[in-house]
Each structure stands twice: as C-alpha cells, then as structure tokens.
Amino acid sequence: MVGGSDVTRVRTVCSYCGVGCGIVLDVGHGPDGRRTVRKATGDRAHPANAGRLCAKGATSVDLLSAPGRLATAKVRRERGTAPADLDVDAAITETARRLRSIVDTHGPDAVAVYVSGQMTLEAQYLANKLVKGFIGTNQIESNSRLCMASAGSGYRLSLGADGPPGSYDDFDHADVFLVIGANMADCHPILFLRLRDRLKAGAKLIVVDPRRTATADQADLFLQIRPGTDLALLNGLLQLIVANGHLDHDFIAAHTEGWEAMPAFLAGYPPGRVAEITGIPEADLRRAADLIGSAADWTSCWTMGLNQSTHGTWNTNALINLHLATGAICRPGSGPFSLTGQPNAMGGREMGYMGPGLPGQRSVLVPQDRAFTEDVWGLPAGTLRTDVGKGTVEMFSRMAEGHIKACWIICTNPVASVGNRRTVIEALEAAEFVVAQDAFAETETTAYADVILPAATWSETDGIMVNSERTLTRVRPAVDPPGQALPDWQLIARVATEMGHGEAFTRATGSTRGRSSRSTRPTRRRWPSPTATGSRSPPAADAPSCPRSSPTG
Numbered sequence: 001m002v003g004g005s006d007v008t009r010v011r012t013v014c015s016y017c018g019v020g021c022g023i024v025l026d027v028g029h030g031p032d033g034r035r036t037v038r039k040a041t042g043d044r045a046h047p048a049n050a051g052r053l054c055a056k057g058a059t060s061v062d063l064l065s066a067p068g069r070l071a072t073a074k075v076r077r078e079r080g081t082a083p084a085d086l087d088v089d090a091a092i093t094e095t096a097r098r099l100r101s102i103v104d105t106h107g108p109d110a111v112a113v114y115v116s117g118q119m120t121l122e123a124q125y126l127a128n129k130l131v132k133g134f135i136g137t138n139q140i141e142s143n144s145r146l147c148m149a150s151a152g153s154g155y156r157l158s159l160g161a162d163g164p165p166g167s168y169d170d171f172d173h174a175d176v177f178l179v180i181g182a183n184m185a186d187c188h189p190i191l192f193l194r195l196r197d198r199l200k201a202g203a204k205l206i207v208v209d210p211r212r213t214a215t216a217d218q219a220d221l222f223l224q225i226r227p228g229t230d231l232a233l234l235n236g237l238l239q240l241i242v243a244n245g246h247l248d249h250d251f252i253a254a255h256t257e258g259w260e261a262m263p264a265f266l267a268g269y270p271p272g273r274v275a276e277i278t279g280i281p282e283a284d285l286r287r288a289a290d291l292i293g294s295a296a297d298w299t300s301c302w303t304m305g306l307n308q309s310t311h312g313t314w315n316t317n318a319l320i321n322l323h324l325a326t327g328a329i330c331r332p333g334s335g336p337f338s339l340t341g342q343p344n345a346m347g348g349r350e351m352g353y354m355g356p357g358l359p360g361q362r363s364v365l366v367p368q369d370r371a372f373t374e375d376v377w378g379l380p381a382g383t384l385r386t387d388v389g390k391g392t393v394e395m396f397s398r399m400a401e402g403h404i405k406a407c408w409i410i411c412t413n414p415v416a417s418v419g420n421r422r423t424v425i426e427a428l429e430a431a432e433f434v435v436a437q438d439a440f441a442e443t444e445t446t447a448y449a450d451v452i453l454p455a456a457t458w459s460e461t462d463g464i465m466v467n468s469e470r471t472l473t474r475v476r477p478a479v480d481p482p483g484q485a486l487p488d489w490q491l492i493a494r495v496a497t498e499m500g501h502g503e504a505f506t507r508a509t510g511s512t513r514g515r516s517s518r519s520t521r522p523t524r525r526r527w528p529s530p531t532a533t534g535s536r537s538p539p540a541a542d543a544p545s546c547p548r549s550s551p552t553g
Contacts, residue, residue, distance in 0.1 A: 008035075010478040011043055013465050014057040015118065015458040018340030019191050020467025021057055022046020025459065025478040035479040037064045037459060048168060048467055054189040060459075064479070070441045070454035071483025079429075083452060088484040092491065095408075095451050096498035098433045102406045103135060110405040112139035112395055115353055116412035117148075117345030120463025120475060123488035124344070124351040125359055126505065127410065130492060132364070133377045134501045138389040139404060142353045143412045144345045145392040146419070150307045151338040152349050154316020158324070161361055162349050166299065166335030167469040171195050173333030176291050176298035178206045180319070181230065181305020185214035188303075188339050191468075195301075204295075206288050208233065209305065221288055226279040230306055234318035236274030237289045238325055239266040246293025248327030256324050293326060297333030303341065340468045343458075347466035356388045364388065378504060392418060399427035406433040411455065411488055415444035437491055453491050456481035463489065 007028050014021040022043030030036040040060040044051035073091030074083035086094075102110050113131050115124060131140040144152075152162040159165065171177075171194045184192035196218065199205055207219035208230070216222045225233060241247065242263060252259050275282040292298055300323070306315040320329075320336045328334035340346050352358040362369035370384045389395065396414070398404050400423055407428065418424050428434050428448035436449035439457045446452050458465075460481040466472050481487075486494075496505040 007038070008478075010476050011045075012459070012476045012478065013046075013343065013467075013473040014053070014060065015343050016054075016056045017188060018117075018342060018345055018468040019048055019188050020343060020465065020469075020471060020473055021049035021053060021190055022473065023053065023057055023060065025060070027478045037061050037478055046473070048469070048471060048473075049190045052190050052193060057190075064457070064459050066440075068440045068442055069482045070439060070452065070485060073454055073484070074441070074452040076450050079450075083449075086451075088454060088486065091451055091453055092494045093498055095435050095453065096495045099135075099406055099408070099435075099495070100499045102433060106405050108135050108137040109139060109403070111135055111137055111408070112141070112399065112404045112406070113408045113410065114141050114143070114392070114395070114412065114414060115348070115410045116143045117340070117342030117348045118458075119344060119348070119411045119488050120458075120461065120465060121344060121347040121351060121472075122463045123410070123492060124348045124353050126489050126492045126496070128351055128353050128357070128359065129377060130496045130501070130505070132358070132384060133373070133379055134496065134499075134504060136383070136385070138364075138385055138387055139395060140353060141389060141392045141395050142348055143392075143414070143417060144342070144348055145354055146417065147304055147307055147341050148338070148345050148349065149354060149391075150309065150312025151302075151316050152354075153313040154320065155338070157313065158317050158320040163346070163361075163470055164335065164337050164468065165330050166337050167471075168194065170297075170299050170333050170335055170337070171198055174198060174203055174295075174297050174299040175333065176204045176206065176295040178208070178288075178292065178298065178300040178322075179215055179219075180208035180300065180302045181307070181315075182301055182303040182339060183209070183213040183215045184301060184339070185218065187341075191301075191339070204291055206291060221284060221291065223278075223280045223284055223288060226277070228309065229278040230309070230315050231311055231318055232269060232274050232277040233280065233285075234315065234322065235266060236269040236271060236278075236285060237292065238262075238318070238322055239269045239274075240271060240286060240289035241293040241322070241325060242266060244289060244293050246289075247325055251327030252325065259325075262321075262325075292322065295326075295328070297331065298326070298328050299333065299335055299337055301337045301339055303339045307338075338468070343467070344465040346468060346470060347464065347472075350466060355391070358384075393420070393423075396424050396427040400430050402430055405431060406435075407431050408435040408437070409445055409449075410437040410492070413438075413443045413445045415448065437488065439485070454481075454483065454485035455491065456485050456487045460485070461487035461489075463487070 007026050010025045014023045024041050024043050025037045026039040027035050028038045042049055042051040042053040073086045073088045075086040076083040115127050155162045204220045206221045207216045208223045208225050209216055210227045271282045271285050323329040323336050356363045356365045358373045364384050364386055374383055414424050434449045435451045436446045437453040437455050439455045458475055459478045462477055463475045464472050493505045
C-alpha cells in the first residue's frame, strides 16, 4: 500500500475472472468523508498481467460504486412479502438458530450450503469446515460445478491431482497453441494478449470452436467443429500422431501407465470417420496433428466449451492424453491448461468445496486424509463421512422434493446461473429456510430468501485468491463496506459460533503449508509452495518432474 497527498494506492487482485490480474486501486475520500475508489490500473509488478488490464478490470470503479448495496441484513417474515431491515447481529443469531433447529429436527442432511469461486480462500475453507466437519453433512456444492468440475475430475483421473501442471510462463515458450472450447480474446483477454505476443514471434495457433470467434480470427488453423464432438476430434488427433510417428516413447515408458491399450482403442478413430463425425475436413485434421506432433513445445487451453458437456471429464482426459503421448507436459512451453472463470475457483478446488473434497487437495474417500483433517479440526476419529453429495443439480432436486429443508447460498446467484431455473425456484420455494449472503440487495436469488446477510465485496475485505496458474494473491481492503456489511468469512464464522461451534471457529490456524499472507508479496507464490524445511513442489518457473500418469481412453 502506497500513498501520496490524499490518495492511497492499494495493491490487490481483480475480481472478474480466473486470470487473476494484479490491480492497483487509487483511493481517496468522497464528500461524506468515506474512502472511495477513484481509479483502477494494472499492477506492473504482478506476474499474471505485468500492468495490463482488460476493459473489465479497468472499469472496476464503476462496479465498486454500483447502487443497490446491502448495508444491513434483511428478513422476510412471510413468503411473498417485502423483506424488512434487521440488525446484522440479530440476523446472524436467527440464521444460526433456525439452522440448528433444522439439524436437530431433521438431521444434518436437511441443510445444504451453496458457495462460489468468488469467495476468498479463507471463506471457502470455513464453509467446508462447518458443513463437513461440524454440521456433519455432505451437502455442500459450488457454482464451480457448472464449469470447472469436469476439468478438475479430468486432472485427477489423468495426473492424480487437480491443478494445471503449467503456468502462464509457458505461453512465452510454446511453439504451438491448441485453444479448444474457449474464446480467450473475449473471456481471458490479458492471457490472450500474452499468447498473441508469442504468435508474433512465430508460434502457431489452432482454434477449435463451433463458431468463428475473435480468438478464431487470429488462428493459423481454425477447426469449426460440430457441437459435442470434441472427444472424437481429440481421439482422432492422437490416432494421427501415432500414425505419424510423433510419440515420445521414452516419456511414455518413464511417466505413464496403460499405454499398451491405446493403439487398439485409437483404431476406432481413423481420419475419415473423425471428419464425418466432427464436420472438420480431413486435410485440416492432418495439419493439426502434424503441427502438434512436430512442435518442440505446445500448450493447450480450454474452458467451458469442453467442460460443460455430458462427457466433460473425458474431454479433459483425451486432451491430456495428447500431452502425455507427445511428452509435452511438465516442461517450459508445454502442458494442458484449463482456464478458470472465477477469480478463486482454483482456490475453492484446493479447499475442497465440492464433492469429496477436503482442504489441501484431500478427500473424504482417503482414510489418511480424513484422519489428518479430523486431527486439525479437533474432531473425534470417524467424524467425517465417506459418502459424497451428488452435485448441484441433484442438491436442488432433493430440495424441491422436500428432503433438504434449509439452504444457505453464499456469494452466488443460482436462480440466474443454474441450468433448469424452474427446479431451483421450486427448491427454494419448498425449503423451510433460505439464507442468501450477498453484497447486493436485489438479485434473482435474494427474492426467495428468508434472511439476507450483507456481505463485503472484494475491495472491502482481506484474504487470498488463487488464479488459474495457482498463483496466490492477497486481496487487500481499499474501502470500508457499507453499513453493517461484513466479509464472507466473518459471517460464516459467526453463524458457526452461534450454532454451538465457537471453539472451532474463534481461533486462527496456520496458513497453507509453505506460505502465509505475508509471503504472497512481493515474491511470486503458487501452491504447492516451499515449506520451511525446503520440501516443496517446484515453482512454476521451473519444470516440475512429471508423475506417472494414465492415458484414459
């Protein structure tokens, strides 16, 4: 934080997308004496953007001054009526009392919590801790289920852990880029500018998309694919790479398992059949395979076009197979790079806020992980359940059927964002108690809430966010939240305390191993981070040793 005259400059992170650009907010004082953001510029010292900002980040001032903020809590005593103002302390007490009553009457699975990738790492951690550790339910879901869950599952199945093995630095070394199911020019513009810098140096760009986008306009080869046929394309490219003799046999032998079954599997994807399935000319398929197979280093980037699919996990597996087969992974310029959409979706995946997840890439399905987490949280052995929730769609369906009686929605708007909006509305109408925790009073979801808790925005809180390349950036408060609004983590901790879990939610615990909030500046940190003893996974600038991975057919 630096300043001059009446302006203070606060270094923080942009909240729009998963690129995680460093941003500097110029803060002054308004006519009422309150701190206000006057200007937003890129942070030249931040490794994600080196001072660049897209139009969204550059206009953060407009967002931060938007009307409609919640300055106090609200309560709706009768469904269908307008909510009335309520002191935030009273609202927290009422929320805790009603959640506690529903758990005592109907059991822990009668309560569900729906969170987001826009919360800080600390808030995500506390939500998961409360739900799985102390309420005792597996009914916690995130809006990341709508986007990144399949990529995370694909990483785990193929590589053993949910995290891209590369970094943005790879963009400076790649000879070929494969962008599939992503319009980076519009949705991740700062990262696309870095890609374009590499194109100017001679790298080639292959874009796969059903429609011609701003990204496709920059491509050396545009593959206009039939929607939903990505899996056939990726398997077909691998078949051609095998036929062309572009395999890295040494890498396959040293770092993969199960390759012996792949040639027979790939025989079902000859170029002619793949061209018929995908609508892509066979000549273009052959050119794409040759570009990838002959590249010294190549990087793939993808997002919702692959993820939001009935076979999204398989799409990720098939793309990673291309990297494993060519040895283009775990070295500068090469790797499969899933681009996250929210500023802390990657952090949420580290905190385990979906499915079987526990903090630190752990899982309730692994006995050692359960034992470790129970010890850290001070829980009796055997407390953590081994059964897993069924996902966002199933959660709201069970709520609509009356099995889930209460829902606490934090920092997201499922009525607007979840597919089949009618089911979500029916679920919230059927629930006995709905809590919406939001920065704004009127959203599609707060209209169905019995209690609305006022939350601080990213410019009003302190915490950590993790971007697509796993870089941790500290979020610093630049201005004060309006009225009684509080950071998400404080609201969660206070509700947990009033539910009777105060001993576990009123103490500070250690930061993620190998880093603390102090260590996120000024040097670059990614998880996994070096520990005090030196045990670490290499930082992204290095080329990490590759685990044994399984090609998935």
